[in-house]
Amino acid sequence: MKHTYLLAGLAAGLAPGIAAADELNLICSADIVICELLVERFEEGHDIDVNMVRLSSGEAYAKLRAEARNPQTDLWWAGSGDPHLQAANDKLTHPYESARLSELHDWAVTQAENAEYRTVGVYSGALGWGYNTEILAAKGIEPPKCWADLTDPSLKGEIQIADPNSSGTAYTALATLVQLMGEDEAFAYLAELGANVSQYTKSGSAPVKAAARGETGIGIVFMHDAVAQADEGFPIEVVAPCEGTGYEVGSMSIIDGAYNLEAAKTFYDWALSAEAQNLMPEARSFQLPSNRAAVASEKAPALEDIKLIDYDFAEYGKTDVRQRLLDRWSKEIGAAF
Incomplete structure (x- = not known):
């Protein structure tokens, strides 16, 4: 295979100024199986070598910010949209209007418009959780159906959720609860x-x-990640919270100052195609694709069946809003853990 997977960081030999014109330095913020499949299929059809690193979206944003004066990355694919919007707000990403925009769902195009075309939606999925039916049954715990149920004392030590400083999923949860409850009430709940x-x-x-x-009873995640575990045969039941929930627009951004700009545009256009997005079910990925002609897995949670809040992507993707909420979370929630 031509591609190189770099799981800790981009190789020192890929410094700007010496990379070949037919290379692409890619950050992927999806599950590694999806990342590897996309890179493999892209390389099969293009004379471009992809050097890929897998980072969570919070880590990806931090990397781009740290390297702003000397970019080591050409393209950032996937991860929840809020950090992509923050990167766009900080002018860390490059405006690009793909010819494929007309093929996309409105929510994907709106993401691009909100970012002045510095990012675009590639998939969507709703926030919820998955619980281990065997663990909860063995402990006589009533399965939670609502956000309010998750604070029941019977669930002490049974919940995992990511840190919103590193995880776009967890930031979406934080912003969702603030929009559902109000900020002070949300932090009291957290x-x-x-x-x-x-x-x-x-x-x-x-x-x-x-x-x-079987290491914990409940994981708060995007529902499609819970579906993926259930699909592999694990005893996971998927829940959309009764009060309503937020959702993500997983996004893609070209990096401002990308050394391999044309290669980045080539991957960007390909990743928006129905051909590329139809690969997702093959990688056991159950998000909803942004290309209208792409076909989601029949197991993917349907947004129309979930009570969704009117998630304000523009507001909660702002640098000052996101940083203020993260700072407050670190001070009040993270520090108390």
């Missing part, structure tokens, strides 16, 4: 929830994987 949390993970999908392995 403090109460914290009594039941056994671990704040780095990766957004890690909590439900831990639940699948």
Whole structure:
């Protein structure tokens, strides 16, 4: 295979100024199986070598910010949209209007418009959780159906959720609760929830994987990540919270100052195609694709069947809003853990 997977960081030999014109330095913020499949299929059809690193979306944003004066990355694919919008707000990403925009769902185009075309939606999925039916049954715990149920004392030590500083999934949860409850009420809820949390993970999908392995009872994640575990045969039941929930617009951004700009545009256009997005079910990915002609897995949670809030992507993707909420979370929730 031509591609190189770099799981800790981009190789020193890929410094700007010496990379070949037919290379692409890619950050992927999806599950590694999806990342590897996309890279493999892209390289099969293009004379471009992809050097890929897998980072959570919070880590990806931090990397782009740290390297702003000397970009090491050309393109960032996937991860929840809020950090992509923050990167756009900070002018860390490059405006690009793909010819494929007309093929996309309105929510994907709106994401691009909100970012002045510095990012675009590639998939969507709703927030919820997955619980291990065997663990809860063995302990006589009533399965939670609502956000309010997650603070029940019977669930002490049975919940995992990611740290919103590293995880776009967890930031979406934080912003969702603020929009559902109001900010002070949401932080009071998170403090109460914290009594039941056994671990704040780095990766957004890690909590439900831990639940699948029997290490915890409940993982708060995007619902499609819980579906993926159930599809693999684990005793995971998927829940959309009764009060309503937020959702993500997983996004893609070209990096401002990208050394391999044309290669980045080539991947960007390909990743928006129905051909590329139809690969997702093959990787056991159950998000909803942004290309209208792409076909989601029949197991993917349907947004029309879920009570969704009117999630304000523009507001909660702002740099100052996002940073203020993260700082408050670190001070009031993270520090108390």
